[in-house]
């Protein structure tokens with residue numbers, strides 16, 4: 234392709250909402266363009282990359298025996314009511330009515346629709362196991378769309394769903410998909426990790442996420458330093474530490490005027506944050522609860538959700554109504570149930586709010602306080618690994634894929650059964666498998682860039698090779714050589730871009746580096762004199778002169 238017939242939408246200036254490198258580079262390289270919050274257009278270069286990723290995923294999914302289908306983006310509320318998710322799924326589900334006042338939603342995931350397909354077309358166990366997948370747009374009304382296509386509202390997902398007669402068959406397919414995902418991410422040149430995960434709103438018992446490590450990853454991944462244990466922080470269960478009982482101190486009420494955060498209290502009282510106990514008030518479906526944690530630890534939302542179901546943090550008004558004083562809430566004299574994190578329940582002589590404005594208590598102990606204990610906090614670096622071996626090291630990851638064993642949690646309510654081996658109707662078991670295709674582009678860029686731009690792995694680069702002629706529009710000798718090489722590369726089926734724009738050489742070189750095209754050839758008049766070109770690989774610093782006679786075999790060898 235020639236640059237003059239392609240929209241090269243590279244930019245020098247950046248939108249202010251681009252905070253992370255992949256978002257900045259995708260905008261600057263002209264791969265995507267923002268329509269509005271969380272909605273993006275793919276420009277020609279970006280679409281080429283997307284299609285290359287899709288082709289690899291399709292190839293591996295087909296090889297694994299899965300069949301491609303395409304389901305509608307708009308889904309009827311009826312199916313969601315049948316599964317029970319219409320009311321359960323939060324505001325990420327965009328619900329709307331059609332002209333006949335019937336309820337619909339934009340599909341954030343497709344379990345209901347595929348189970349409806351399965352219950353209509355799969356009648357006998359002889360048709361099982363079967364695995365369907367699609368590559369399709371999803372919509373989730375994310376509360377905080379950000380980081381470009383990394384967390385968008387509309388995004389492209391490969392979602393797959395398999396159906397089985399037995400648990401063993403479901404597990405076999407899960408293991409097969411695990412391997413398929415590994416092959417996909419390896420072909421994409423990613424450094425990735427399969428990670429034990431929580432199943433979230435999709436449900437099911439066993440699930441594995443695939444993470445790409447990157448400083449800008451939104452997830453925290455815990456690695457054991459002495460075993461192959463790797464889990465999402467959401468999933469890392471922490472044990473109760475052994476308590477070391479110190480001699481009981483005298484409890485005191487101290488004036489802590491306007492000191493409402495753990496930092497301020499610890500600073501003011503000159504104590505460590507790890508002997509302060511903070512109390513968070515949550516509202517579950519049925520009641521308010523007080524959760525107590527050590528001051529230096531964070532609450533693990535997933536653990537709380539798994540214990541108490543959907544919840545929210547109490548608002549300032551709700552806190553007032555409960556008779557509590559925001560900023561000064563403590564563990565004593567609460568009129569709601571108190572649940573204490575294991576790490577806080579072993580403390581002695583700690584600091585906590587006095588449940589009175591401008592006062593805290595010091596030297597507090599748990600005797601005479603009624604509470605229950607749970608694991609409520611996030612792991613931190615150095616915690617014991619739950620596998621029993623070694624300590625945890627925490628890194629940031631981007632979730633690019635997630636596989637689940639759903640068992641019958643969708644097939645049962647939707648009554649998707651087949652005639653089993655014994656001639657009786659039997660509910661099918663189900664697995665489900667997602668890959669965030671648009672997020673993958675961002676993840677690949679997070680792992681492959683330098684200060685000049687993207688460094689695309691050859692396999693997904695929109696072009697393998699770029700020819701940059703100096704003075705293409707002035708020197709007929711340069712033009713002749715550039716055109717000749719370009720045509721020969723095209724005949725060799727090599728994806729080549731000829732930069733025939735009337736741009737300064739500096740602009741063309743900068744653009745080619747920003748775009749991350751893996752191989753570059755520069756042609757000037759002096760090269761024509763020498764029967765040579767200048768070659769540079771995007772991921773290397775040195776430029777080398779290659780004689781024209783050697784050029785094609787040289788480039789071929791680079792592409793193999």
Ligand code: ATP
Pocket residue numbers: 342373375382383384385386387388390433435632633634635667668669670671672
């Ligand atoms: P997250 O925890 O990041 O919100 P999820 O657990 O909700 O992800 P799944 O329901 O498992 O995601 O969806 C499958 C895949 O779709 C994810 O692994 C991720 O790569 C991708 N994905 C999910 N939400 C988004 C989004 N808002 N924007 C882009 N990709 C997404």
Ligand code: MG
Pocket residue numbers: none
């Ligand atoms: Mg999500």
